[in-house]
Amino acid sequence: MKPVIHLGVFGNPIEHSLSPRIHSLFAKAQQHPVEYRRYLSTPGRFSRNIAQFFRSGGKGLNVTLPFKQQAAELATELTKRAQEAGAVNTLVAMGNGQLLGDNTDGEGLIKDLEEKGFKVSERSLVVFGSGGSARGILPLLLQQQPRRIYLVNRTVDKALMLKSQLENLGVLAADRIQVLASALEINEPIDLMVNATSSSLMGQRLALPPQLAEGASGYDLMYSDEPTLFMQQLSQAGCENVSDGLGMLVEQAASSYQLWMGGERPDTAFVMAHLRDRS
Structure with a gap:
């Protein structure tokens, strides 16, 4: 044996x-x-x-x-x-x-996005949060050559520090990150939104971008038996392709x-x- x-x-x-x-x-x-x-x-x-x-x-x-x-x-x-x-x-x-x-977090996300047909290359993305979960996925998302990633965090200094750290580490395309305090400040249609905060766990709603692209997708890193609060928000906003983080x-x-x-x-x-x- x-x-x-x-x-x-x-x-x-x-x-x-x-x-x-x-x-x-x-x-x-x-x-x-x-x-x-x-x-x-x-x-x-x-x-x-x-x-x-x-x-x-x-x-x-x-x-x-x-x-x-x-x-x-x-x-x-x-x-x-x-x-x-x-x-x-x-x-x-x-x-x-x-x-x-x-x-392996970033690789896990990219593989699941590919499995679900969520596109990253040449798309405009929003990543909510700048904590450990965001740190784990941003380098792999940037490798996919998005047009732009809006990094949205209420504490702007924390998000700016994360962007600076990624640039100093030589992370590919880190200059494509734009830091904002709120997604309401975005003035272009967004293709993919990724929630890397604990908002769904805490029962907190996030302010979504004013414009969603046709066929926009949303992904919550949290997973649940029922649609998470973030997924519910996206569906209410007309986003048809939503997923939790089980994959x-x-x-x-x-x-x-x-x-x-x-x-x-x-x-x-x-x-x-x-x-x-x-x-």
Whole structure:
């Protein structure tokens, strides 16, 4: 019998996480003996908890809020996209106490947008928020060569700082980001809106752009059994193509799983179908 491979996810809160179910489906499909568990931590205990997990033989971890930036500081090596994001959602044991930190969030979003037919290239986008979630997706969105990305955040200085950091890191096309305090200031039709804030979780409505392009799309990084508040807003505004972030969650998980296990990328279509059927 093959030895059990220990994986997991750290966060706070963490009891709601779908990651164990997703990774158990990947493991079953690829016939890997995996045990994937949720771990609750605190900022003060996080580094000790991580060290204990890997000392005990753990192979890899996912990291979710609020620990992604702490995880980047703990990694002994960062991938280029983790450096650009300034945050890590995947840790990989490399032996001798060395940890590789990666960020698969942006790749997960791009793969799900492509799957759903949401276009980025030469389109005008709005990204709401400038926190860790926005940091994780902006470099990958910029790689798709959008016409412009409006980065909308109530605290303009925070958004300007994020843009400056991306430019200093040499992120492709970072000069195409335009920072605004409100989407109401936009004076062109918008093709795609991405909510990288916790507004849906908090029950807060966002001010949408005055003009939406024909066939405009909207994407909420949050996921829910029912349409999120942001998705409801978009539908009320006449946006026909809307989605929550469940697909991104599954796609970024597949990228993490492949990093840990090697071999082929897990099939995500059957996992998505399973999750939607069970929700």
